[in-house]
Amino acid sequence: MKKLLLGTVLAGVVAIGAACSNNSSMQGHDMSNMNMKEENTAQDSSKKLPLATNTEVLSGKEINLTAKEALLQINDQVKLPVYTYNGSVPGAQIRVKQGDNVKIVLKNELPEPITIHWHGYPVPNNQDGVPGVTMDAIKPGETFTYEFTATVPGTYWYHSHQKSAEQVDKGLYGTLIVEPKNEEKVDRDYTLVLDEWMSNPDEGNMDMSGMDHSNMNNGNSSDNQQMDMSSMGHDMMNMYDIFTINGKSGSAVKPLKVKKGEKVRLRLVNAGYMSHKLHLHGHEFKIVATDGQPLKDPQPIKDELLNIAPGERYDIEFIANNPGEWLLECHGDMEGADGMKVKIQYEDQTNNTDKENAKKDLPIVDMTKYGKHELGQFTLDQKYDVEYTMDLGTAMGKDGMVYTINGKTYPETAPVNVKKGDLVKVKLVNNSPKDLHPMHLHGHFFQVLSKNGKPITGSPLIKDTLNLKPGEEYVVAFKADNPGNWMFHCHDLHHASAGMVTEVKYKDYKSDYIPDPNDTTNKGE
Numbered sequence: 001m002k003k004l005l006l007g008t009v010l011a012g013v014v015a016i017g018a019a020c021s022n023n024s025s026m027q028g029h030d031m032s033n034m035n036m037k038e039e040n041t042a043q044d045s046s047k048k049l050p051l052a053t054n055t056e057v058l059s060g061k062e063i064n065l066t067a068k069e070a071l072l073q074i075n076d077q078v079k080l081p082v083y084t085y086n087g088s089v090p091g092a093q094i095r096v097k098q099g100d101n102v103k104i105v106l107k108n109e110l111p112e113p114i115t116i117h118w119h120g121y122p123v124p125n126n127q128d129g130v131p132g133v134t135m136d137a138i139k140p141g142e143t144f145t146y147e148f149t150a151t152v153p154g155t156y157w158y159h160s161h162q163k164s165a166e167q168v169d170k171g172l173y174g175t176l177i178v179e180p181k182n183e184e185k186v187d188r189d190y191t192l193v194l195d196e197w198m199s200n201p202d203e204g205n206m207d208m209s210g211m212d213h214s215n216m217n218n219g220n221s222s223d224n225q226q227m228d229m230s231s232m233g234h235d236m237m238n239m240y241d242i243f244t245i246n247g248k249s250g251s252a253v254k255p256l257k258v259k260k261g262e263k264v265r266l267r268l269v270n271a272g273y274m275s276h277k278l279h280l281h282g283h284e285f286k287i288v289a290t291d292g293q294p295l296k297d298p299q300p301i302k303d304e305l306l307n308i309a310p311g312e313r314y315d316i317e318f319i320a321n322n323p324g325e326w327l328l329e330c331h332g333d334m335e336g337a338d339g340m341k342v343k344i345q346y347e348d349q350t351n352n353t354d355k356e357n358a359k360k361d362l363p364i365v366d367m368t369k370y371g372k373h374e375l376g377q378f379t380l381d382q383k384y385d386v387e388y389t390m391d392l393g394t395a396m397g398k399d400g401m402v403y404t405i406n407g408k409t410y411p412e413t414a415p416v417n418v419k420k421g422d423l424v425k426v427k428l429v430n431n432s433p434k435d436l437h438p439m440h441l442h443g444h445f446f447q448v449l450s451k452n453g454k455p456i457t458g459s460p461l462i463k464d465t466l467n468l469k470p471g472e473e474y475v476v477a478f479k480a481d482n483p484g485n486w487m488f489h490c491h492d493l494h495h496a497s498a499g500m501v502t503e504v505k506y507k508d509y510k511s512d513y514i515p516d517p518n519d520t521t522n523k524g525e
């Protein structure tokens with residue numbers, strides 16, 4: 001929280017400095033925006049940033065990424081200074097085939113150290129991109145080469161793990177798509193990345209460090225209730241007032257073109273810190289995968305909301321059988337929700353046949369009952385080598401709110417100690433009164449076995465990010481098959497930076513990484 005605050009305060013100071021000094025460095029700067037009240041002020045820094053470009057798709061034997069700054073035009077009114085991989089938000093999409101050796105050369109042209117963490121991907125531990133744990137952060141001007149084999153297909157994403165609450169918030173992420181060896185053909189394949197932004201970060205100059213931003217994730221234990229707006233002050237929730245799809249909001253979001261009869265896949269990725277409930281209008285759809293992992297015999301559903309928590313991915317498919325123009329939109333009362341919608345346009349049939357209904361209360365898909373039930377790799381009653389209970393909590397610390405695992409904050413949290421081959425069962429309990437905790441495990445997939453004591457009755461649910469609402473309890477299991485030191489943390493990255501992190505540590509693992517004791521820039525979250 002403090003880092004975020006510092007960042008926004010500094011941006012504000014720079015903006016004021018630039019506005020007051022009519023010096024030569026302002027030449028060529030677009031002055032026309034300076035007096036527009038609704039225009040964000042953080043952009044008016046003395047630096048001339050290039051406008052963010054469209055997201056490119058990269059594949060091949062060697063993929064080059066450059067981390068650099070840009071100015072992101074989110075809608076007609078708002079431009080924000082952002083961090084990017086290759087000049088766009090989201091950054092370049094890395095698209096490879098299962099079995100490929102993936103080599104990514106990352107150059108850092110940002111003014112601060114960064115990394116890439118391959119979210120959800122079972123890479124070797126020394127490629128996981130956690131500074132201070134698996135590598136040193138990549139300093140400005142430096143280059144680092146990541147290499148791993150694309151072992152599993154699916155939808156993944158990548159982002160910086162250095163000061164991640166701040167850097168991911170600024171746009172430093174992209175998607176990683178691994179196509180299966182025997183790909184089932186679809187006619188359209190779109191990737192949609194969800195995020196939230198502050199149109200006016202300067203408003204955040206109040207001291208947020210002690211603030212309870214527990215409402216920011218719509219932290220309500222009942223699926224169908226809207227959050228209690230009256231209980232919210234001027235908090236984080238209000239500050240994230242613009243929601244985006246692929247870095248654009250509202251009418252700036254590029255429509256998705258389809259033709260009648262086509263099979264359409266949407267890869268939905270939540271890169272933000274809030275959950276979003278998406279409604280696909282006019283069509284039945286199937287959820288074919290979550291966190292890259294396929295679901296067994298998904299049944300078609302209609303007019304149900306798909307809830308996507310921070311860090312999660314959902315792949316949905318539908319047949320374009322209802323010509324016209326339709327929306328995929330975010331439901332809810334949050335101020336920014338209005339901007340998180342994209343048109344699905346049938347080619348040559350763009351007459352508007354659809355209406356927004358973002359306030360409509362619709363059922364939320366229950367993933368614990370979705371798809372065909374069968375036994376997965378793990379069961380609740382089998383024998384496990386390691387069992388660990390994670391009590392997730394919120395507390396008031398010395399410098400503001402802290403987010404705890406078994407009453408402790410990282411690095412004081414107790415690690416999950418395993419050895420290679422161990423079967424591990426973890427019970428996660430969210431004892432925070434209002435906060436959602438989307439818990440993310442690095443380097444492994446886990447199978448979700450039960451929710452609130454009830455076994456999963458749908459398809460085996462294999463995930464790397466599991467969202468817990470207040471009061472919820474889940475049991476998950478995984479096999480310790482990827483030696484290393486792996487983070488297990490909340491993907492509300494504000495919660496992670498305020499303590500909610502532990503590690504899965506392999507006893508027999510010898511890391512070849514030795515942190516530089518004099519380097520204080522590495523930050524393991």
Ligand SMILES: [Cu+2]
Nearest residue numbers: 437490492495
């Ligand atoms: Cu959390």
